[in-house]
Amino acid sequence: MTRPQSRILPQVTADSRAFWSGGAEGELRIYRCHNCGRWFHPPVGVCFRCRSRDVAPEAASGRATVAALTVNHHPWFGEVFPPPYVVAIVELAEQPDVRLTTQIVDCPVEDVHIGMPVEVDFEQHDDVWVPVFRPAASTTATRNGGNQ
Numbered sequence: 001m002t003r004p005q006s007r008i009l010p011q012v013t014a015d016s017r018a019f020w021s022g023g024a025e026g027e028l029r030i031y032r033c034h035n036c037g038r039w040f041h042p043p044v045g046v047c048f049r050c051r052s053r054d055v056a057p058e059a060a061s062g063r064a065t066v067a068a069l070t071v072n073h074h075p076w077f078g079e080v081f082p083p084p085y086v087v088a089i090v091e092l093a094e095q096p097d098v099r100l101t102t103q104i105v106d107c108p109v110e111d112v113h114i115g116m117p118v119e120v121d122f123e124q125h126d127d128v129w130v131p132v133f134r135p136a137a138s139t140t141a142t143r144n145g146g147n148q
């Protein structure tokens with residue numbers, strides 16, 4: 001599937017800046033609580049589990065698993081965002097209850113399935129790096145002893 005030429009971009013806040021700019025260094029930055037150790041998303045200045053304010057963004061591995069998906073066929077955004085494309089919820093490898101709503105790219109829409117291993121990639125639009133996910137390249141290599 002082709003990638004969109006543009007996107008409707010988020011309004012970046014102080015809390016979300018690390019998430020939207022991490023792609024400049026190739027990092028998926030997710031907030032983590034230094035008190036209880038849990039990751040959480042979306043980014044806010046307080047841990048919703050233990051209420052600690054000792055939280056900060058940290059680079060996650062970028063590995064994830066497709067938990068849910070839908071294939072959009074409607075041309076909502078015309079030629080700049082041509083269908084079909086997959087909108088998915090992915091669970092991060094670090095902690096499955098940390099989920100991102102994202103797009104699965106670099107893969108035929110019919111090949112995307114629940115349980116599929118994916119890895120993060122970024123699309124830069126202005127000063128925002130949108131995290132998207134593509135099929136994990138390492139699935140076969142890892143099984144054969146590679147460490148890609």
Ligand SMILES: [Zn+2]
Pocket residue numbers: 033034035036037038047048049050051052
């Ligand atoms: Zn906490």
